[in-house]
Amino acid sequence: MKPPQKGFLLITLNQSPSLWDFELIQRAMVEYELQGHYWINHFSIALDELASAGLINRIGYRLDDGEAIAKDRLLFEFALSDFGRQRMLDTGLLDGVTTND
Amino acid sequence: MSLSLDKALHNHFQRSQRWGFTWALWTAVLWGAWYVPGTAMWYEEPFVSIHSGDHGMRLAATAVMTWIHAVVVLLFLVIWNGMLGKLRDYGRTIVRFRRISKWYALASLCGGPMAIFGSYMAMGYVGPVFAAITSLFYPVVGAIIARLWYHEKISGRAALGMAIIIMGGMVIYGPGLFGEIDISENYAWLGYVGGIMSAIGWGAEGAVASRAMDVTDPDVGIQCRFSFEILFWGILVLPMIYLLTDLPIITLLVDMLTSPMVMIWMVLASIAHAYCYTSFYKSFSLIGVGRGEAIGNLYGVFAVLFVMAFTLELPEWYFVLGLILTVTGSFVMYREPAENISTLREVKS
Numbered sequence: 001m002k003p004p005q006k007g008f009l010l011i012t013l014n015q016s017p018s019l020w021d022f023e024l025i026q027r028a029m030v031e032y033e034l035q036g037h038y039w040i041n042h043f044s045i046a047l048d049e050l051a052s053a054g055l056i057n058r059i060g061y062r063l064d065d066g067e068a069i070a071k072d073r074l075l076f077e078f079a080l081s082d083f084g085r086q087r088m089l090d091t092g093l094l095d096g097v098t099t100n101d
Numbered sequence: 102m103s104l105s106l107d108k109a110l111h112n113h114f115q116r117s118q119r120w121g122f123t124w125a126l127w128t129a130v131l132w133g134a135w136y137v138p139g140t141a142m143w144y145e146e147p148f149v150s151i152h153s154g155d156h157g158m159r160l161a162a163t164a165v166m167t168w169i170h171a172v173v174v175l176l177f178l179v180i181w182n183g184m185l186g187k188l189r190d191y192g193r194t195i196v197r198f199r200r201i202s203k204w205y206a207l208a209s210l211c212g213g214p215m216a217i218f219g220s221y222m223a224m225g226y227v228g229p230v231f232a233a234i235t236s237l238f239y240p241v242v243g244a245i246i247a248r249l250w251y252h253e254k255i256s257g258r259a260a261l262g263m264a265i266i267i268m269g270g271m272v273i274y275g276p277g278l279f280g281e282i283d284i285s286e287n288y289a290w291l292g293y294v295g296g297i298m299s300a301i302g303w304g305a306e307g308a309v310a311s312r313a314m315d316v317t318d319p320d321v322g323i324q325c326r327f328s329f330e331i332l333f334w335g336i337l338v339l340p341m342i343y344l345l346t347d348l349p350i351i352t353l354l355v356d357m358l359t360s361p362m363v364m365i366w367m368v369l370a371s372i373a374h375a376y377c378y379t380s381f382y383k384s385f386s387l388i389g390v391g392r393g394e395a396i397g398n399l400y401g402v403f404a405v406l407f408v409m410a411f412t413l414e415l416p417e418w419y420f421v422l423g424l425i426l427t428v429t430g431s432f433v434m435y436r437e438p439a440e441n442i443s444t445l446r447e448v449k450s
Binding site for chain 2: 054
């Protein structure tokens with residue numbers, strides 16, 4: 001069974017040093033067979049929540065020139081944080097030692 | 102270019118902050134609204150004929166009512182997540198019990214049996230005003246647990262705002278306490294224990310649920326939480342009461358389900374409760390457990406306002422003072438720079 005959507009975003013981010021939000025969103029939409037603006041915004045909010053909680057860090061940002069999602073939309077580049085990696089271990093999204101915390 | 106980029110960034114954080122506070126405010130409005138049908142239910146059969154001293158029967162009726170309530174709440178959450186297209190994510194989340202959804206099960210134990218039961222104990226053995234006041238302290242518990250457990254940042258502003266809101270709540274309910282506390286009452290300690298249980302239960306619920314929301318969706322999370330609550334009452338508590346006591350669980354169940362008035366109040370209460378809790382959970386992931394719960398505390402104000410709207414009885418003058426305090430406390434919190442709450446925790450990056 002596929003992981004919960006936020007879990008998929010974390011797993012995907014763990015496979016690269018960093019990714020832009022539109023890249024993550026695109027991969028998630030392919031994975032869960034979804035399309036349309038509603039889901040783009042849905043995954044954007046999920047990324048915001050992950051960043052607020054400290055599981056991922058915003059390491060860059062720029063305005064969309066119209067090629068990613070929509071012109072002048074703010075885009076973020078994310079990287080998984082140490083805490084995010086620990087949470088992935090704790091929640092079984094990543095194999096390894098858990099803190100059980 | 103750089104200026105508009107910075108502005109876009111600021112707008113982004115501000116939007117997030119505004120949504121977080123908006124969800125928290127909806128929690129308070131709907132929680133306040135819930136009190137009208139939630140209280141009205143007690144004036145219908147079978148509740149109205151249960152003697153106030155018959156504690157066993159009262160608790161049994163409460164357990165049955167809480168179970169039916171949770172089932173109807175779940176129905177409204179299924180509609181909500183169905184419309185949002187999140188039902189499949191609910192499935193993916195709830196099956197991961199050992200690592201993820203167990204936290205929602207624990208949250209349901211904290212918010213359900215512990216907090217609700219505690220609150221009923223406080224109401225029954227001391228009085229409703231005492232119950233309302235002790236519940237006001239739940240954001241303090243939530244913020245402390247979130248702070249110690251996963252390092253949620255509690256800024257000076259957030260703490261000050263929270264303190265002012267709690268004070269406002271105490272001004273609204275406090276004066277009613279004088280007529281209520283009776284130190285000669287032998288069982289009053291049960292009420293005090295209940296009051297503490299409700300503050301700890303609701304406070305802990307937010308912190309525990311947030312632990313699971315780290316990796317799952319809040320809308321999905323709340324549906325998991327109520328699924329576990331239904332199981333808890335339905336396959337554990339009610340069967341135990343049925344088997345171990347001679348309280349008429351089945352009769353209570355049938356009486357409630359066949360009473361049109363009880364079911365009308367139940368449906369109204371459940372709509373309010375379902376979307377109150379949805380807003381509650383959504384606010385945590387945007388502004389944190391401490392702030393979300395503190396703004397949620399404004400339910401005290403909205404409860405008085407809704408009761409006023411339905412009974413057309415004006416509240417006492419000190420309500421205005423309490424209102425001013427709670428609104429001031431909310432603004433102290435809301436005026437914190439949006440960038441400050443773009444990351445809610447002090448964690449290793």
